[in-house]
Amino acid sequence: MNAPSSPLITVIIPVYNVEEYVEKCLTSVLAQTYAHLEVLVVDDGSTDDSASICQRIANQDSRVSLIRKHNQGQAVARNVALEKARGNYIAFADADDWLEPDMLSSLLNITLQQECDIAVCAYNLCKENRAIILGQAPVSKLSSQEATLELFKDRWLNNFVWNKLFKRELFEDIKFPAGCYFEEIPIMYKLFQRSSCVAFTKYAGYNYRIRRNSTIGSRRISTELDSCENHIRRYNNIIHTKPDLEHALWSPLVRCFLHTVYISMQNSLSEQRTSRTRRKLISTFINKNRSRYKKHLGLIERSACRLMECNTWMTDLVLFAWAIASKVLNKLH
Structure with missing residues (x-):
């Protein structure tokens, strides 16, 4: 060799x-x-x-x-x-x-x-x-x-x-x-x-x-925003050339999006401004993609989005419940 x-x-x-x-x-x-x-x-x-x-x-x-x-x-x-x-x-x-x-x-x-x-x-x-x-x-x-x-x-x-x-x-x-x-x-x-x-x-x-001051070890809301935007941009790029993949890719995108924002919540529970930014991010995402999430999502992700759409102040509670439900389902599978 x-x-x-x-x-x-x-x-x-x-x-x-x-x-x-x-x-x-x-x-x-x-x-x-x-x-x-x-x-x-x-x-x-x-x-x-x-x-x-x-x-x-x-x-x-x-x-x-x-x-x-x-x-x-x-x-x-x-x-x-x-x-x-x-x-x-x-x-x-x-x-x-x-x-x-x-x-x-x-x-x-x-x-x-x-x-x-x-x-x-x-x-x-x-x-x-x-x-x-x-x-x-x-x-x-x-x-x-x-x-x-x-x-x-x-x-x-x-x-x-x-x-x-x-x-x-x-x-x-x-x-x-x-x-x-x-x-x-x-x-x-x-x-x-x-x-x-x-x-x-x-x-x-x-x-x-994992270091405290590395990119992963010190994840802040700005890094989470970059991650979310990159995931969404990637999804839009790929379905532009392969529209038949929209259904297969949308649910993983939403799960990844919710998980990313959940991580930001865990890393900044005491920051009120960060919580407001997180709620605004999710609200914007849901409003822009309402027809997609109703059409392509499973029950858990659809329910989570629906609850956060009705009351953005429930965002952190819904994210926490979604994370627990997802872990339970992953173990069952």
Whole structure:
């Protein structure tokens, strides 16, 4: 697998003020059992010692290149690296996470074996010395359309780029949108649609660290708004070209929307202004899509929307009840 004729994998790592974690991340990438790598580290204007740590490692290993730029956000950093990438395949890592030694080898193997353009592994969610395995697929392979539908359900298949391996050509004319959180949402379904198929392994090859001041660890109403808007924009884009998917995709969209807003409620129960923003967001969503949710939703989501439509002050209570009902039903299934 490591012969010169083997495919080159480009690993893209945006870096911003992660001096405490970045060396572990880079060490785990360079220790991969699949060694034919190009590692593009993009320092996005760090103000700590992150860049100097990366430069020291780059001086020690010729596979690592450090790109320095002023701060524009993770999406732009990833786009800059994509323009410079020489690999046949593209992988991503967040600078505060780390990879298991066989992650890239495992993903490349199933990509070649299944003759797919994208491979996905499970991952460990790591928080305060505890880890749980998530994203274990119940299948080994899905067609492009099957994978897209599963992506919308947002269950075991998610929009994260860091637990996947992509063929380089999939990114032609596709860029991460700058200036928003969860920038993977608007592009992942496009990559899936371009792929011949998507392969899966239950191997948990990636370790995702939850930090208090990371994007996920410090989710605020602004990040939830970005997430909701990205989900809605993705839905509108796909049914514009494939209107026959409207019924299949609408219910997962609403469940994802309600779940996202519920997460914001959990993270900001004491903030009155945030509660008002949340109620306004849901009210606007329901009013704009009244005909759709009556036509395409199941009983639980339809009832939740109806109650919040009648009385927006019941929003938090309804979201809480909906979350409990959804968990019970998921266990029954």
